[in-house]
Amino acid sequence: MSEQENDPKPSTSNVPDNTPPQADKPKKKKPAPEKIIPTTPIMDASKKRIHPRFVRGKYQNIRLVTMYGFMAIFLIMPWLRWDGHQALLFNVTEPKFFVFGATFMPQDFYFFAFIFIIAAMTLFMVTVYAGRVWCGYVCPQTIYVHLYQHVEKWVLGERNQRMKFEDEPMSAKKLAKKALIHAIWGVFSVITAMTFIALVVGTDYLFFNGNPLFFMGWSKLTWVFFGIITFVTHMNAGYMREHMCVHMCPYGRFQSVMFDKDTLLVSYDYERGEARGARKKGTHPEGMGDCIDCNMCVQVCPTGIDIRDGLQVDCIQCAACIDACNEIMDKVGYPRGLIRYTTERQLVHKEKTKVIGFRIFAYIFVLTVAIATATWVATTRNPLELEIRHDRKQLNTVGRNGLVENSYVLKIVNKTDEKQTYMVKLEAVDGLEIRSRFKELPLKANEAYSMPVSIFGDPSKIKAGHTPITITIYSVDGKYSQSAEDIFIYEPKK
Numbered sequence: 001m002s003e004q005e006n007d008p009k010p011s012t013s014n015v016p017d018n019t020p021p022q023a024d025k026p027k028k029k030k031p032a033p034e035k036i037i038p039t040t041p042i043m044d045a046s047k048k049r050i051h052p053r054f055v056r057g058k059y060q061n062i063r064l065v066t067m068y069g070f071m072a073i074f075l076i077m078p079w080l081r082w083d084g085h086q087a088l089l090f091n092v093t094e095p096k097f098f099v100f101g102a103t104f105m106p107q108d109f110y111f112f113a114f115i116f117i118i119a120a121m122t123l124f125m126v127t128v129y130a131g132r133v134w135c136g137y138v139c140p141q142t143i144y145v146h147l148y149q150h151v152e153k154w155v156l157g158e159r160n161q162r163m164k165f166e167d168e169p170m171s172a173k174k175l176a177k178k179a180l181i182h183a184i185w186g187v188f189s190v191i192t193a194m195t196f197i198a199l200v201v202g203t204d205y206l207f208f209n210g211n212p213l214f215f216m217g218w219s220k221l222t223w224v225f226f227g228i229i230t231f232v233t234h235m236n237a238g239y240m241r242e243h244m245c246v247h248m249c250p251y252g253r254f255q256s257v258m259f260d261k262d263t264l265l266v267s268y269d270y271e272r273g274e275a276r277g278a279r280k281k282g283t284h285p286e287g288m289g290d291c292i293d294c295n296m297c298v299q300v301c302p303t304g305i306d307i308r309d310g311l312q313v314d315c316i317q318c319a320a321c322i323d324a325c326n327e328i329m330d331k332v333g334y335p336r337g338l339i340r341y342t343t344e345r346q347l348v349h350k351e352k353t354k355v356i357g358f359r360i361f362a363y364i365f366v367l368t369v370a371i372a373t374a375t376w377v378a379t380t381r382n383p384l385e386l387e388i389r390h391d392r393k394q395l396n397t398v399g400r401n402g403l404v405e406n407s408y409v410l411k412i413v414n415k416t417d418e419k420q421t422y423m424v425k426l427e428a429v430d431g432l433e434i435r436s437r438f439k440e441l442p443l444k445a446n447e448a449y450s451m452p453v454s455i456f457g458d459p460s461k462i463k464a465g466h467t468p469i470t471i472t473i474y475s476v477d478g479k480y481s482q483s484a485e486d487i488f489i490y491e492p493k494k
């Protein structure tokens with residue numbers, strides 16, 4: 001059904017005061033659906049742009065707090081400081097991630113795998129019990145679409161004015177209004193792109209790079225990414241909107257298979273609402289349900305669907321239709337909750353929702369294991385890294401002093417946020433001795449250095465063949481140490 005078909009009449013025409021006398025005839029009641037599991041969306045190229053009516057109410061107030069709260073956190077993130085440095089910096093070119101004083105190198109990225117597993121499991125668990133709350137309340141797509149639609153409302157007016165504006169022929173006035181909308185959208189798109197890039201290159205590089213016009217100090221690559229993110233944000237929030245949720249978002253596509261009879265979903269109470277139809281104020285004609293067919297639930301829907309047709313994949317569970325319908329119910333004097341959060345078990349099967357089940361225990365178990373492992377990894381992580389590379393080209397060299405020499409390169413990484421001075425020692429059998437280029441090695445915060453060292457073996461004291469060795473790097477203040485194992489090779493010439 002196109003949106004125009006959904007919205008042929010003014011919003012309050014079915015509220016009692018304006019109801020024509022012949023309006024008491026109810027529409028034929030269709031059989032109630034046996035399930036509220038979503039149907040598949042149909043790609044409709046003829047579907048007109050959706051201009052939802054903005055509604056106020058309990059759920060929309062909660063959404064405003066969650067949506068714009070998360071947006072504020074995103075905008076503040078690059079400006080947080082920790083020990084004088086940017087607290088969150090995801091430098092993908094080096095690559096090195098800084099997260100509140102901790103430094104993560106490529107070899108630590110498995111830690112982020114735990115974070116992703118925890119985030120994914122939490123999302124799955126929430127989806128099973130509370131449906132698409134992520135989509136409706138915190139998804140960046142929902143937040144940006146809401147913001148950009150608010151800009152249209154601010155410039156053009158409420159839904160009817162926006163729809164009228166769209167159908168108007170092009171004129172200087174229309175062009176000026178469109179330009180104003182794009183200019184405001186552009187400001188938000190630019191701020192979004194800068195925030196993203198600041199998390200990768202740092203605010204110092206982006207804004208305090210020594211150039212009075214800070215953007216003139218950016219590299220070509222920075223400009224490319226800035227342009228791409230600005231463009232994508234602008235097009236996505238300005239034009240793609242619900243198409244992204246319905247046809248492109250992978251979570252939107254697979255989440256419906258996670259729903260079961262006990263999932264909390266925004267649903268229309270079919271039995272109570274049907275047969276729908278207009279009626280005179282203060283009446284409730286025989287055979288009619290509570291739905292006065294005012295279409296308000298359709299007008300406020302950001303994806304343009306009619307929740308009375310059953311739950312659809314297009315539904316992002318924003319609960320705007322609940323707030324709109326509750327407002328109508330208040331006006332006509334019927335109880336609230338014709339559209340409400342409920343479960344299929346409650347609504348269709350008239351049974352009590354089962355919250356505790358096997359699935360919740362399975363999710364809790366997996367989450368507990370993942371969180372415990374991530375905590376263990378984070379707390380036992382050594383901020384000093386050592387890697388030994390044995391120089392295979394110079395094995396078994398015998399010097400003039402008669403000692404056998406093996407050469408190695410020690411890659412040492414100081415992953416703390418402070419300067420450290422390190423020393424090296426060898427743990428091995430008698431007859432082996434380590435000599436390094438420096439007695440003490442000072443390294444700045446997050447600095448890496450490859451230091452050549454040699455191990456000399458006295459042929460009269462060591463056995464031929466492979467001798468295990470352990471090299472230890474330790475900070476002179478005794479706070480950090482790291483060891484790595486390798487072998488010393490002595491193969492006497494025959």
Ligand code: SF4
Pocket residue numbers: 268273276290291292293294295296297298308324325328338339
């Ligand atoms: S469900 Fe509620 S908001 Fe929707 S048409 Fe019926 S009365 Fe109006």
Ligand code: SF4
Pocket residue numbers: 266297300301302303304305306307314315316317318319320321322
């Ligand atoms: S049907 Fe209701 S809950 Fe679903 S997207 Fe539309 S307004 Fe939001």
